[in-house]
Amino acid sequence: xxxxxxxxxxxxxxxxxxxxxxxxxxxxxxxEQVLSRLAGETIEVNGAGRTDAGVHxxxxxxxxxxxxxxxxxxxxxxxxxxxxxxxxxxGIERVPPRFHARLNACWxxxxxxxxxxxxxxxxxxxxxxxxxxxxxxxxxxxxAKFLEGTHDFRAFCANKHMKKSTVxxxxxxxxxxxxxxxxxxxxxxxxxxxxxxVRILMGTLLEVGMGKRRPEDMEALLESRDxxxxxxxxxxxxxxxxxxxxxxxxxxxxCEYEEKEDD
Amino acid sequence: xxxxxxxxxxxxxxxxxxxxxxxxxxxxxxxEQVLSRLAGETIEVNGAGRTDAGVHxxxxxxxxxxxxxxxxxxxxxxxxxxxxxxxxxxGIERVPPRFHARLNACWxxxxxxxxxxxxxxxxxxxxxxxxxxxxxxxxxxxxAKFLEGTHDFRAFCANKHMKKSTVxxxxxxxxxxxxxxxxxxxxxxxxxxxxxxVRILMGTLLEVGMGKRRPEDMEALLESRDxxxxxxxxxxxxxxxxxxxxxxxxxxxxCEYEEKEDD
Numbered sequence: 001x002x003x004x005x006x007x008x009x010x011x012x013x014x015x016x017x018x019x020x021x022x023x024x025x026x027x028x029x030x031x032e033q034v035l036s037r038l039a040g041e042t043i044e045v046n047g048a049g050r051t052d053a054g055v056h057x058x059x060x061x062x063x064x065x066x067x068x069x070x071x072x073x074x075x076x077x078x079x080x081x082x083x084x085x086x087x088x089x090x091g092i093e094r095v096p097p098r099f100h101a102r103l104n105a106c107w108x109x110x111x112x113x114x115x116x117x118x119x120x121x122x123x124x125x126x127x128x129x130x131x132x133x134x135x136x137x138x139x140x141x142x143x144a145k146f147l148e149g150t151h152d153f154r155a156f157c158a159n160k161h162m163k164k165s166t167v168x169x170x171x172x173x174x175x176x177x178x179x180x181x182x183x184x185x186x187x188x189x190x191x192x193x194x195x196x197x198v199r200i201l202m203g204t205l206l207e208v209g210m211g212k213r214r215p216e217d218m219e220a221l222l223e224s225r226d227x228x229x230x231x232x233x234x235x236x237x238x239x240x241x242x243x244x245x246x247x248x249x250x251x252x253x254x255c256e257y258e259e260k261e262d263d
Numbered sequence: 264x265x266x267x268x269x270x271x272x273x274x275x276x277x278x279x280x281x282x283x284x285x286x287x288x289x290x291x292x293x294x295e296q297v298l299s300r301l302a303g304e305t306i307e308v309n310g311a312g313r314t315d316a317g318v319h320x321x322x323x324x325x326x327x328x329x330x331x332x333x334x335x336x337x338x339x340x341x342x343x344x345x346x347x348x349x350x351x352x353x354g355i356e357r358v359p360p361r362f363h364a365r366l367n368a369c370w371x372x373x374x375x376x377x378x379x380x381x382x383x384x385x386x387x388x389x390x391x392x393x394x395x396x397x398x399x400x401x402x403x404x405x406x407a408k409f410l411e412g413t414h415d416f417r418a419f420c421a422n423k424h425m426k427k428s429t430v431x432x433x434x435x436x437x438x439x440x441x442x443x444x445x446x447x448x449x450x451x452x453x454x455x456x457x458x459x460x461v462r463i464l465m466g467t468l469l470e471v472g473m474g475k476r477r478p479e480d481m482e483a484l485l486e487s488r489d490x491x492x493x494x495x496x497x498x499x500x501x502x503x504x505x506x507x508x509x510x511x512x513x514x515x516x517x518c519e520y521e522e523k524e525d526d
Contacts, residue, residue: 008386088384121351122271123390242390
């Protein structure tokens with residue numbers, strides 16, 4: 001049976017999603033450990049987004065093949081009991097055998113939580129990126145408009161030796177500001193993101209907000225296809241993988257089995 | 264100059280509000296350290312509620328006397344810069360010399376965050392008390408009604424040798440349930456709370472919710488004035504000091520200088 005699960009995690013304590021040999025602190029590793037113990041054999045888990053060390057997930061999606069007598073509800077309960085307290089399964093369903101959480105993903109939504117100016121969020125401090133500057137959000141909005149759409153995002157890709165296409169479609173960059181609390185949320189919706197692409201987009205937009213770049217510079221920046229021209233890589237803290245869509249609407253059939261290199 | 268400040272803190276890492284000899288990990292201690300360094304002399308801070316180890320604050324109030332050339336905004340910024348990241352000053356104002364954050368407090372609001380059933384709140388895990396049982400909130404509401412009002416709350420006081428009056432007025436116990444998320448919030452508004460009173464009220468209400476007590480048992484429990492008859496002391500995790508009111512409306516003038524023993 002092929003299971004699709006929805007996951008939440010606080011990435012602070014983890015070395016990212018992907019299983020690695022030198023560390024036990026990965027989300028994939030923790031999941032595979034619990035599932036393999038249950039199954040009595042090695043179970044492999046596919047995640048929709050290979051989130052970096054420190055990146056959080058509100059709605060990561062994963063799939064795995066497992067034979068079990070447990071009902072879906074029991075399996076969810078089992079996973080939540082044995083997974084660490086900062087990782088939770090919030091949804092579970094059975095899917096067709098060929099479903100693959102990463103290869104079949106059509107759209108992903110990431111968001112950054114930003115605290116600016118004097119804001120000092122005590123309770124969310126590990127879920128927020130604090131910027132001491134006061135940001136010009138109107139300029140950031142303008143810059144975001146230049147970045148939306150289908151472009152070659154090579155300038156926003158941390159992998160310099162990327163051989164495959166660096167063309168991606170960013171459907172929308174939405175900025176929501178709560179001025180009173182000194183908090184902002186920047187949401188990135190796209191068909192896939194290159195390695196560190198969301199973080200470099202965020203860093204570049206922040207530099208616009210701080211007055212270090214102009215919104216209209218974004219066009220030349222995209223054209224440059226040069227990572228050196230783009231802004232800093234915003235830290236993992238404050239970044240969430242929100243949502244992964246497998247809906248066929250708005251998603252060409254060719255996307256279904258196209259391998260993407262995602263962050 | 265006498266300053267009144269509003270404070271937020273996550274209590275997880277702290278041994279409570281009150282300065283103690285054997286530990287540096289108290290909120291009062293941290294504040295006094297930063298203020299005394301600024302002033303070049305010992306500054307004493309009065310907190311409205313002496314929150315227990317692990318209890319959080321959303322709107323703790325404190326006051327202190329300080330001579331400084333800093334504006335209120337600068338003083339707030341200074342405190343937030345030098346206080347740990349899990350303690351923040353969210354408001355500051357100058358008050359009359361005789362104002363005392365604890366002695367003048369008229370009403371206080373505490374609230375408990377509860378996760379029940381299968382809920383596993385990942386991001387708020389240190390701010391929530393998890394109960395695995397499914398709770399009967401209607402029964403808890405009924406029990407809460409018996410506890411509202413002016414009563415002798417000796418059965419809900421952890422200090423067995425309390426010599427002063429144990430009569431308090433609980434204005435309201437409000438229960439808000441988000442069934443879908445498996446989360447509930449229980450708010451306690453009162454003119455003052457005895458040592459551990461909120462935590463014992465919460466523990467008792469939870470025992471009602473689990474079916475171990477009946478709502479109508481609350482009357483006899485209050486009359487017993489016996490701590491042994493009341494429920495367990497709910498843990499500090501999940502408890503917040505929300506708000507302290509100094510408004511004269513609804514507050515007899517005699518409350519202004521009446522010393523109360525609060526948790």
